[in-house]
Amino acid sequence: MKIASSFLLPLREKMAALGGRMRGLSNLSTSIVCGVDAVRPLIRRLRRHLLPQGEKGRGVLVALMAIACMAGAAADPAERLPDPVQESRARDLFREVRCLVCQNESIDDSQADLAGDLRGVIRDQVKQGRSDRQIRTFLVARYGEFVLLKPPFSPSNAVLWATPWVALVLGGGLMIVLLRRRATPGAPGEDVEQLSEGEEARVQALLKDE
Amino acid sequence: MITEFGAYALILALVLSALQMGLSAVGGARRMSVLTGAGQGAALGAFLCTGLTFLALVHAFVVSDFSVANVAANSHTAKPMLYKVAGAWGSHEGSMLLWCLVLTGFGAAMAAFGAALPPRLRAYAVATQGALGVLFLAYTVFASNPMTRLVNVPVEGASLNPLLQDPALAFHPPFLYCGYVGFSVVFSFSMAALIEGRVDAAWARWVRPWTLAAWSFLTVGITLGAFWAYYELGWGGWWFWDPVENASFMPWLIGTALLHSAVVLEKRGALPGWTVFLGLAAFTFSMLGAFLVRSGVLTSVHAFAVDPARGILLLTIMGIAAGSGFLLFALRAPSLNSGGLFAPVSRESAIVVNNIILSTATATVLLGTLYPLIREAMDGEAVSVGPPWFNLTFVPLMVLAMAILPAGPLLAWKRGDARLVMRRLWLALACAAILGLVAFAVIAPRHALASAGLALGVWLVAGAVLELAERVRAFRAPWAEVRRRTVGLPRGAWGMTLAHAGLGLFVLGASFETTWRVEAAQALSVGGQLKLGAYELALTDVGAVEGANYIAERGIVKITRGGAPICTAQPERRFYPTGRQTTSEVAICPRVLDDLYVVLGERRAGANGQPAWLVRAFVNPWVRLIFLGPLIMALGGLISLSDRRLRFGVARKAETAA
Incomplete structure (x- = not known):
């Protein structure tokens, strides 16, 4: 029972929080732009916000507003770096960085103000010659792992990165084991019997005679 | 009145679903055909009632009855008729009703067309469908009723989000x-x-x-x-x-x-x-x-x-x-x-491998989707799992599945011969390798992974075609024989070939489009020009247009290639006053497989005081295949469905024979 409730608790909290987060979206963007470091506590605070009863339609509205802000903004010539190599590096990074005020998009796609600011920050750093790794570390230090659309390879993310391959190997292994077990001679209903080498040779000889 | 009738019919549908469940279950357990028959009747009734509710809701949307809460929240008098009707399933409540409609509809189909099924199996299946109906109809009636009325009736509705129109x-x-x-x-x-x-x-x-x-x-x-x-x-x-x-x-x-x-x-x-x-x-x-x-x-x-x-x-x-x-x-x-038993190299094994990979892929998508929740519950850290992660996990799994796909249908049941299959597929493999290498050498910028993706797509399409050729003995048997075999080929075989080839087309399109798309963006005043790959774009005019429920700026963008006119794109930037939303209406000039994709951005101050618009344009190469491929897959499914071997009567014969 305890397990169930401890699982459901964050779930319920999160569900409630999303409503709050969405409601706060419009006032959020201004405060975020002036103090980017304030984002994480802000999001946390908003998460605690509960969606008041009877405001059912509100969530949709804000969610849809969030869609409306999507429009592939990163190509804006006003923002671009003069060096095409640096620019393409920056663009590759943008695709891995989440727009924090949007619902679920990269800063490469988002037109939100914060996404624009973040693109500026990253382009500046690319221009200063910092490596991709340094820039990612910088972003994580500022906003937490939430900002990366590609979670880093770290012990705490081991489950995430390893599971698909472990599952594949387990599935394949299970198949091989089962096939072997069922192919053992003497199993009931055996009809795909493996011939021994001697038997195989005899069959070939008999076939040749015909 | 009609709305109340609809609300009533929905409750009736719930009651009938409960009857469907109870009668069929008891009838099945006690082998009483009267009860199972009554259960089937209840299934038909539940569908009929849900259908009536659905029609009542559509009616409320069509006549813009804003006393219905759901209509007031999702419709507007100025909305075009198609979107008024579509609004009926555009919201949470309406879409749950649609869910129930489909659920009871399938229940009714089982009741109506299942005469060839063994009676008990049918009774239990109808009963289970009834139980699902009870769960979802109860949810719709009690927690998300689309027919709820408002006390204070608004004069105008809040409209459906324009992006969904x-x-x-x-x-x-x-x-x-x-x-x-x-x-x-x-x-x-x-x-x-x-x-x-x-x-x-x-x-x-x-x-x-x-x-x-x-x-x-x-x-x-x-x-x-x-x-x-x-x-x-x-x-x-x-x-x-x-x-x-x-x-x-x-x-x-x-x-x-x-x-x-x-x-x-x-x-x-x-x-x-x-x-x-x-x-x-x-x-x-x-x-x-x-x-x-x-x-x-x-x-x-x-x-x-x-x-x-x-x-x-x-x-x-x-x-x-x-x-x-x-x-x-x-x-x-x-x-x-x-x-039945089967050898490690056999069609059964190939399908088992397909199943292992597809299940792993499903688990992967599930993990990627839920991981942020899991991580937050574990240590409170908020993380994101986005496209880069899926590209590194899901995509390789699928590549693995697709690499072995063409071999599957060529393997014999029970025990296959891998060498024989490779002898039949060498042509597909050669085509794939050559085209992949050519793509790598020719297409700029050079991209090894995308070229491999192209090769994979060719492998799938060619493999499907070869498999079909093998079935009809093309180029081996005399023409008359090939023709006879082609005509006699079961529809299921055509369906499978189409579905596999469709997947290949999708892979071709996806590899090409995601890698070699060309992008250009520039703030243009009227008369301004933009170069996009081999094309030239000229913004010749921007005018105001008024639509049914929006006002818009419409740009006229003339696209030429080496001076020869290609087409005129008319991208719009629309403003919907009801929801105070702005959307951009993309203009697409379809080429054979490519799209020229033009977007008009917001107005800004340009050089020397003239207004300018941010025009973004893309060449999306082979994008047509991305949507055509899956449609061909679905078509393959439907053709298989029309195979006479899959009709109900045949299944019964198979059972009596078994």
Whole structure:
């Protein structure tokens, strides 16, 4: 029972929080732009916000507003770096960085103000010659792992990165084991019997005679 | 009045579903055909009543009856008629009603067209479908009733979000739901088979048509959604690994696995337990999708009506349905016959490998979707799992599956000969390798992975064509023989070839488009020019237009190539006063396989005081294949469905013979 409730608790909290987060979206963007470091506590605070009863339609509205802000903004010539190599590096990074005020998009796609600011920050750093790794570390230090659309390879993310391959190997292994077990001679209903080498040779000889 | 009638009919549908469940279950257990017959009648009645409610809701939308809360929240008098009607399923409540309509509809179809099924299996399946109907209708009646009236009637409605006012999206939900909920039939059949304790080839024959139908609908539904995202959201993306997309994709993956394992069960009697498991899992993933989309546990671009309280209810429904299903499975699975045997190299094995990979891929998508929740519950850290992660996990898995795909249909049942298969496929392999290398050498910028993707696509298409050629003995037997074989080829074989080739086309399109798309953007004043790859774009005019429920700026962009006119694109930037929303209406100039994709951005101050607009343009090469491929796959499904071997009567003969 305890397990169930401890699982459901964050779930319920999160569900409630999303409503709050969405409601706060419009006032959020201004405060975020002036103090980017304030984002994480802000999001946390908003998460605690509960969606008041009877405001059912509100969530949709804000969610849809969030869609409306999507429009592939990163190509804006006003923002671009003069060096095409640096620019393409920056663009590759943008695709891995989440727009924090949007619902679920990269800063490469988002037109939100914060996404624009973040693109500026990253382009500046690319221009200063910092490596991709340094820039990612910088972003994580500022906003937490939430900002990366590609979670880093770290012990705490081991489950995430390893599971698909472990599952594949387990599935394949299970198949091989089962096939072997069922192919053992003497199993009931055996009809795909493996011939021994001697038997195989005899069959070939008999076939040749015909 | 009509609305009250609709609300009443919905409650009646709930009662009838309960009757359907009770009568069929008791009738099945006691072998009383009167009761099972009454249960079938109740199933038809439940569908009829849900249909009436649905019509009542559509009517309320058509006449813009804003005293109905759902209409007031989602409609507007100025909305075009198509979107008024589509608004009926555009909201949470309406779409749940659509869900119930499809659910009871499939229940009624089982009752009406199941005469050839064994009576008990049919009774239990109808009963299970009735139970699902009770769960979802009760949810709709008590927690999300679309017929609720408002005390203070507004003069005007709040309108449907303009982004959703789009033909592709008007038809997207009905297709999607026919697919999602179509798997409920498979779920019910699986439950019935488990209750009876018998899963055999005949069972697989009954289940396959339903799976095929649901899978085809789901394929079309997902494709429509992707197509909508492509041309409506304004930057040419068509798949974002967003939780809501994943929610629709997981049942599709499991459904695909089920389609294949059901073939093994039907043809060879092997994998009964596994097939039933997949039958239960497909609809479970549909329900999980409904929960994820509507509860708001995950952040999504397409978030639906987000409501935590309803989320908990949906989770409970899912828990009850899936829980009882898998509990029954756990109890009965050990007693299921393990079925026919097969060698490690055989068509059965190939399909098992396909199933392992597809299941792993489903688990991968599920993990990626839920991981942020898991991580937050574990150590409170908020993380994101986005497209880069899926590209590094899901895509390689699929590549693996597709690498072995063409070999599967060429392997013999029971025991195949890998060398023989390779001898038959060498031509496909050679085509793939050569074209891949050519692509690597010729197409700039050079891109090894994308070239490999092209080779994979060619491998799939050529493999499918070769398999067909092999079946009809093309280039080997005399012409008359080939013709006779081609005509006599079962539709199921055509369906499979089309589906596999369609997948190949999709891979070609996706590899090409994501890598070699050309992008250009510039702030242009009227008369300004922009170079986009080999094309020249000129903004010749920007004028104001007025639509039914919006006002817009429309740019006239003349596209030429080396001076020769190609087409005139008219992208718009629309403002919908009702919702105070701005959307950009993309202009697409279709070439044969490519799209020229032009977006008009916001107005800004340009040089020397003239207004300028940010014009963004893309050449999306081979993008047509991305949407054509899945449609061909769905077409393959439908052609298979029309195979006479899959009709009900035939299945009965197979059973009596067995």
